[in-house]
Amino acid sequence: MIGEVSHFFSILASGLFFLSFVFSTRTYNGNHNLELLVSRVFSYGFSFILISFLLYVWLAIQSDFSIRYIAEHSNKDLPIFYKISSIWSAHEGSMFLWILFLAGWSQLFNYSLSKNDLLKAPAIGVLAFIIFGFLIFLLFTSNPFETILPIAPINGADINPVLQDPALVIHPPFLYLGYVGFVIAFAYNTAFLIKGDMQINWESVIRPWSLAAWILLTIGISLGSWWAYYELGWGGYWFWDPVENVALMPWLAGTALIHSLYVSSRSKVLRGWTILLSISVFSLSLFGAFIVRSGIIDSVHAFANDPQRGLYLLAFSAVLITSSLTFYVYRLPQLISKNLVVAKSKESFLTINNILFAAAIFAVMLGVLYPLIFDYLYDERISVGPPYYNTIFAPLTFLASAFLVFSVGSLWQRSSKLFYLNSFLSMSILSAFLITMASVYFYQEYQWWFIGGIFSGFLILIRYFFLIADSFMKKNYFNKSSATAHIGLGILILATSLNAALSYEKIINIKPGETYKGDAYEFYLIDFDLINEPNYDSVQAKFSVKDINSPNEIFFMFPEKRKYFIRGQITSESAIKITPLKDIYMTLGDQLDNGYWVVNIQYNFLIRWIWIAAAIMCLGGFAALMERLRKS
Amino acid sequence: MNNLFRFFILIIPIVGILFFYNILTEDKFYPGANFKNINVPEFKLTGLQSESMFVNKDLDNEMLLNVWASWCITCRIEHGFLMKLQSEGVLVTGLNYKDEATDAINWLNLYGNPYNYNLHDRKGSLALDMGVTGAPETFLIKNGVVLVHYSGEVNQTIWDKVFIPIITENEMFK
Numbered sequence: 001m002i003g004e005v006s007h008f009f010s011i012l013a014s015g016l017f018f019l020s021f022v023f024s025t026r027t028y029n030g031n032h033n034l035e036l037l038v039s040r041v042f043s044y045g046f047s048f049i050l051i052s053f054l055l056y057v058w059l060a061i062q063s064d065f066s067i068r069y070i071a072e073h074s075n076k077d078l079p080i081f082y083k084i085s086s087i088w089s090a091h092e093g094s095m096f097l098w099i100l101f102l103a104g105w106s107q108l109f110n111y112s113l114s115k116n117d118l119l120k121a122p123a124i125g126v127l128a129f130i131i132f133g134f135l136i137f138l139l140f141t142s143n144p145f146e147t148i149l150p151i152a153p154i155n156g157a158d159i160n161p162v163l164q165d166p167a168l169v170i171h172p173p174f175l176y177l178g179y180v181g182f183v184i185a186f187a188y189n190t191a192f193l194i195k196g197d198m199q200i201n202w203e204s205v206i207r208p209w210s211l212a213a214w215i216l217l218t219i220g221i222s223l224g225s226w227w228a229y230y231e232l233g234w235g236g237y238w239f240w241d242p243v244e245n246v247a248l249m250p251w252l253a254g255t256a257l258i259h260s261l262y263v264s265s266r267s268k269v270l271r272g273w274t275i276l277l278s279i280s281v282f283s284l285s286l287f288g289a290f291i292v293r294s295g296i297i298d299s300v301h302a303f304a305n306d307p308q309r310g311l312y313l314l315a316f317s318a319v320l321i322t323s324s325l326t327f328y329v330y331r332l333p334q335l336i337s338k339n340l341v342v343a344k345s346k347e348s349f350l351t352i353n354n355i356l357f358a359a360a361i362f363a364v365m366l367g368v369l370y371p372l373i374f375d376y377l378y379d380e381r382i383s384v385g386p387p388y389y390n391t392i393f394a395p396l397t398f399l400a401s402a403f404l405v406f407s408v409g410s411l412w413q414r415s416s417k418l419f420y421l422n423s424f425l426s427m428s429i430l431s432a433f434l435i436t437m438a439s440v441y442f443y444q445e446y447q448w449w450f451i452g453g454i455f456s457g458f459l460i461l462i463r464y465f466f467l468i469a470d471s472f473m474k475k476n477y478f479n480k481s482s483a484t485a486h487i488g489l490g491i492l493i494l495a496t497s498l499n500a501a502l503s504y505e506k507i508i509n510i511k512p513g514e515t516y517k518g519d520a521y522e523f524y525l526i527d528f529d530l531i532n533e534p535n536y537d538s539v540q541a542k543f544s545v546k547d548i549n550s551p552n553e554i555f556f557m558f559p560e561k562r563k564y565f566i567r568g569q570i571t572s573e574s575a576i577k578i579t580p581l582k583d584i585y586m587t588l589g590d591q592l593d594n595g596y597w598v599v600n601i602q603y604n605f606l607i608r609w610i611w612i613a614a615a616i617m618c619l620g621g622f623a624a625l626m627e628r629l630r631k632s
Numbered sequence: 633m634n635n636l637f638r639f640f641i642l643i644i645p646i647v648g649i650l651f652f653y654n655i656l657t658e659d660k661f662y663p664g665a666n667f668k669n670i671n672v673p674e675f676k677l678t679g680l681q682s683e684s685m686f687v688n689k690d691l692d693n694e695m696l697l698n699v700w701a702s703w704c705i706t707c708r709i710e711h712g713f714l715m716k717l718q719s720e721g722v723l724v725t726g727l728n729y730k731d732e733a734t735d736a737i738n739w740l741n742l743y744g745n746p747y748n749y750n751l752h753d754r755k756g757s758l759a760l761d762m763g764v765t766g767a768p769e770t771f772l773i774k775n776g777v778v779l780v781h782y783s784g785e786v787n788q789t790i791w792d793k794v795f796i797p798i799i800t801e802n803e804m805f806k
Contacts, residue, residue, distance in 0.1 A: 071705045153705055276641070283645070295664070296655060310656045318649045325645060329638040336634075376655060 002055055003067050007145035009052035013103075014135035016045035017128040024125020028195060035121035039110055042124050045131070046107035053100045056144070060087050066152035069093055069144045075156040077534055078164075085169040091293060091309075092144035094172060098289070099134045101173070102180040106131065109184050109209065118200060122191035130183060133316045141309045167227035175220030175247060179285040181213025182254060186282035186324070189275050193327035198334050203265035206278065208628040210261060214254045215621040221247050222614040233572040235505070235585045235602040237610055240389045242297045245368050246288030249361050253281040256357035258621075263350050267413050270347070272335035273354065279324050284361070286317040296372065344415045349407035356400045363392040394449045397493060401456035404486060405463045424466040432459040445501045453497025460490030481627060485620025492613035495606040502582075502605035507589075509596040518601065521584065522546040523557075525597075531560075538562040538573075541588050541597065545577065559588040559599070583607050665794045666763075666781040672773060673761035680728050680736055680750035688776060694804045695723045697771040698747070698786075699759055701731040702739035704767040710785045714746035717791075722805055726750035729759050729767050774802055 020041040027035050060083050065071040073093070074086040087093040106127040113120050138144070185206040192202045224244070225237045238244065257277040264274045291297055294310025341347045367384045374382050409424055410416040418425045436455040440446060464483050471478040508516045508523075516523045526542040540560035547553040557575040564571070577584040582605045589598030676687050691697075698714060700707040718724050726747035728736045733752060740747075753759050762771065765783060772780040772795055779798050782790065799805060 065705075068705075068709065148705075148709065153708060156705060290652070294652075294656065296652070311653075314649060314652050314656065318645075321645050322642070322649075325642055329642055332634070332638055372655065373651075376651075 002059055003064060003145055003147060006052045006055035006059065007143075009048045009055070010135065010139065010145070013045045013048035013052065014132055014139065016041050016048060017103075017132040017135065020045060020128035021125050021132060024121050024128065027121040027125070030118075036115065038121045038124050038128075039115065042110050042128055043107060045128065046103045046110075049100060049103045049131075049135075053096065056093075056096065057084055057087065060084055063156065064152075065154070065156050066147050067144075068146045068148045071148060071153050071156045073156070075535075077155075081169055082164055087144075088172045088176075089168075092138070092142045094176075095134070095138050095142050095293070096144050097173065098176050098180065099131065099138060101176050102127075102134065102183060103131050105177075105181055105184060105209075105213075106187075113205070117205070118197065119188060119191045119195060119202070119205075122195060123188045126187035126190050127183065130187065130320065133320075137309070137312050137316065141312050165227060165231055167223055167231070171220060171223040171227055173220075174216055174223055178213050178215075178217025178220045178254075179247075179250060179288065181216055182210065182250065182257075182278070182281040182285060184209040184213070185257065185278035189278045190324045190327065193275070193324070193331050196331055196334070201265075203261050203271075203274070204632065207258070207261050207265065208625055208632070210254065210258050210278070210281075211621055211625045211628060214251075214258050215618050215625065217247070217251050217254060218614060218618050218621065221251060222611055222618075226611055229607070230574060230576060233574050233587045235574070235587070235600075235604060237499075237607060240367070240384075240386050242368050243288075243292055245364050246284075246291050249364050250281050250284040250288065252357050252361050252364070253277060253284050256354050257281055258624075259350055260354055263347050267339065267347060269337045269339050269341050270351065270354075271337060272332055273351075275328060275335065277354075279321070279328060280361075283317070283321045283324075286313075286320065290314060290317055291368065297368070339413075342413055342415050344406075344410065344418070346407050346410045346412050346416075349403045349410060352403045353400050353407075356396050356403070360393065360396045363396070364389070390449065394452060398452040398456045401460055401489075401493065404489075405459050408463050408467055424463065424470065428459055428463040428466060431462050432456075443501060447501070450497055450501045453493055453500075457490050457492075457494030457497065460486055460493070464490070481620050481623035483620070484623060485617045488613045488616030488618075488620055491609055491616065495609035495613055498606045499604065499610065503603055503607075505600060505602040507598065507600050509592065510599055511596045516599075517548075520548055522548060523599075523601070525599075536562045536564045539588070541599070543575070543586065545584070557584070557586050559586045561588050578608065580608075581606060662790070662794050664783045666783075667779070667798070668781070670778050672771075672776050672778060673758065675751075675758040675761070677751045677753055677758060680726070680733060680752040686751055691773065691776065692723050692725070692748075693775055695725050695773050697725050697727055697773055699727045699729045699764050699767050699769040699771075701729045701767045702735040703731065704729075706785050707768045708743070710768050710787070711743055711746065713787050713791070715744055718746045718748075723748055727759060728752050728754075729764065730754065730756045772798060772804075774804055 020038050023034055023041065024038045027038060059067055060070055060074060061080060063070065063074060063076050063083065065074075069090070069092050070086070073090050074083050078086065088097045106124070109127070110120075110124055113123075188202055188206050192200055221244075224247070228239065229235065229237045257274065257280075260270055260274040260277050263270050290310065290313045294313060296310060341351055367388055370384050371382050374380060405425065405428065406418060409418060417423075420426065432455050435458045436451060439454050440451060443450075464487050467478055468483060470476070506518060510516055510523070510525050512525050512527045514525055516525075522545065524544045524546070526544060529540045529542065531538045531540055538560045540558050543557045543559075545555055545557055555577060557577055559575040560573045562571050562573060572587050575586045577586075582603055585602040585604050587600040587602075589600060591597050672688060672691065674688060676685055678685060696717070698710075700710075714724055724747050726749070728750050731752075731754065733754075736750070736752070740750075751758070756764070759769075762778070763781065768785060770780075770782045770786050771778050772782075779802065780795060782794060784790075786795070
């Protein structure tokens with residue numbers, strides 16, 4: 001019964017969004033009453049979708065197994081928050097959440113934008129059209145409200161155990177919030193392009209929205225990486241999986257967008273480029289949704305399903321992207337600024353980095369599509385792995401870091417003299433160079449990516465150190481949010497480079513009572529425990545680990561293997577000992593016939609710092625957002 | 633220069649869209665379907681309703697092998713379609729997967745039995761060898777060779793689009 005009500009509210013909402021869109025097409029000549037109506041109908045649409053979703057959450061909590069989706073992905077014995085998160089553990093429900101967030105962002109925008117804004121009604125119209133399109137997709141090809149009649153099953157099928165994890169409860173919502181957050185920039189700029197009034201200052205409207213979306217997407221991606229690290233048991237933080245890549249592309253485009261927006265709002269150059277970026281970010285989000293949900297690519301994340309969905313998503317994305325780009329191409333001559341970008345000005349360096357970002361996006365896109373193209377042409381399956389991405393990504397990152405550092409001391413609209421002998425830039429380059437030489441000597445690591453990584457990481461950190469120190473001495477203003485975010489970037493580059501160079505693993509065979517003596521630690525396997533939990537059985541190894549350098553320090557590690565009853569799935573729960581500089585990461589393998597167990601011990605250096613760096617970057621973004629909000 | 637840029641901005645996404653359209657509408661594209669012709673691995677399993685042993689040569693020449701379990705909700709939804717297939721003369725053999733025999737037999741008694749007989753793969757060993765990742769999955773087998781491996785629920789659409797072309801091509805179930 002509640003299921004039908006929830007379903008009904010979603011249907012009503014789609015009707016309201018459609019109405020709002022239709023009304024908005026009549027507002028381009030400025031009909032104030034109709035503009036108000038567009039906004040109001042939109043608000044009702046959002047309320048209905050919210051009610052529908054809340055009822056659905058209620059159904060999930062109540063374990064209403066007459067709803068097919070809930071029966072297939074939830075279970076009576078699950079704790080309540082997994083019952084709720086089971087909603088976004090598969091295609092239909094996660095699409096529902098996606099739409100809720102899409103509508104939520106749009107409603108927040110609708111609510112906060114002044115009603116005198118010339119582009120409000122048209123922009124809301126574009127948003128209404130997008131939400132309507134996705135609701136139709138949900139209701140006709142991926143209906144989460146479908147029921148099992150006549151007899152509901154007594155219990156549900158359970159969610160996949162690797163998804164029964166706190167990070168997975170929050171990771172998809174953040175990712176979706178970030179993905180769909182860029183819809184505001186897309187809709188507002190599309191409305192701007194349709195209307196064609198070049199006086200409108202769209203940069204200042206979409207800047208805070210794009211920043212907020214960027215922060216959430218960064219959090220979403222980092223949480224995903226953190227989850228993969230401790231749950232999948234492979235000990236890595238990034239796998240260049242197609243689904244990670246389709247999240248990375250909007251992130252890269254979004255990063256370029258927030259920088260490019262900064263330039264456009266400062267000096268009115270690059271307007272055409274910035275608009276193209278704002279269209280691209282959301283288009284890449286749509287592309288990601290298409291790749292993941294059409295089943296076109298095999299991946300750990302893919303939702304296997306029928307081609308109808310893929311076709312619908314493709315058609316709908318095609319309508320959105322091509323119509324928006326058509327308006328773009330039509331208006332482009334008006335967008336191009338009379339002012340040229342001065343060489344060695346701040347804009348020029350940011351422009352170069354824009355190009356580097358575009359190259360990075362293209363490289364990732366190629367990596368994702370290449371297997372598809374190959375399969376299409378030669379009927380053969382191949383996969384593109386980390387070596388490809390690392391080879392392309394590392395040099396691009398180093399180059400971008402160099403231009404970032406150049407831009408720090410440079411001036412807007414004026415050529416800046418950067419390379420005199422005692423400039424901060426020269427001093428930073430020199431110090432970074434010395435530190436790099438010292439590290440290469442110390443670690444005996446001569447790989448080009450290691451040298452480049454250490455150099456660019458330190459270059460950024462030192463340049464910002466000089467900037468901050470100088471500003472404090474002279475009591476000058478400096479952009480604190482930008483400094484924070486870029487220091488985060490510097491740490492990220494250092495942490496990833498050192499992690500790649502220093503981390504190593506050992507695979508050992510051991511049985512209870514034996515000791516394995518590693519380089520820095522002694523591992524003593526005490527014994528095994530058998531644990532019976534309500535939804536799984538587990539074998540847990542008990543290790544006591546001794547630090548050879550300080551023998552008084554002993555700690556325990558408990559890697560385990562679980563077997564979940566309902567799906568019969570076996571998962572490995574790694575034991576992780578966190579120290580400031582490295583993680584000891586232990587995974588329990590199989591038992592051999594002679595009573596020995598295979599245990600994998602990894603030393604992951606500086607891996608925590610990768611997520612700390614991401615957090616610092618988010619913090620910088622957040623400070624910038626607060627500053628924006630205060631100014632407006 | 634500028635016009636060239638404008639042209640490319642529009643043409644690149646359109647080419648991409650047409651490419652994807654082509655892939656999606658290709659006949660062989662069906663997520664979940666795998667057409668590699670592999671042999672059924674060696675196995676030795678007891679029946680579900682009987683204690684007798686089954687090995688490779690006991691399989692019918694032309695058959696559908698359906699992996700199912702009583703805990704599997706999707707199997708319950710697929711069940712109706714399998715009943716229909718059986719009534720149309722398709723030989724469906726069940727591979728009961730990671731399930732207790734009593735649960736499975738109760739399930740069959742409650743909802744009806746679409747299978748001519750059932751193998752009991754309690755540990756999922758045969759299923760593992762055949763590349764099963766979860767129930768339900770369905771194999772179309774002729775003379776010990778898997779022609780189609782489909783992961784997920786088989787319904788009328790999937791049957792018509794994925795299975796029927798292969799069945800007609802190989803002149804099966806006459």
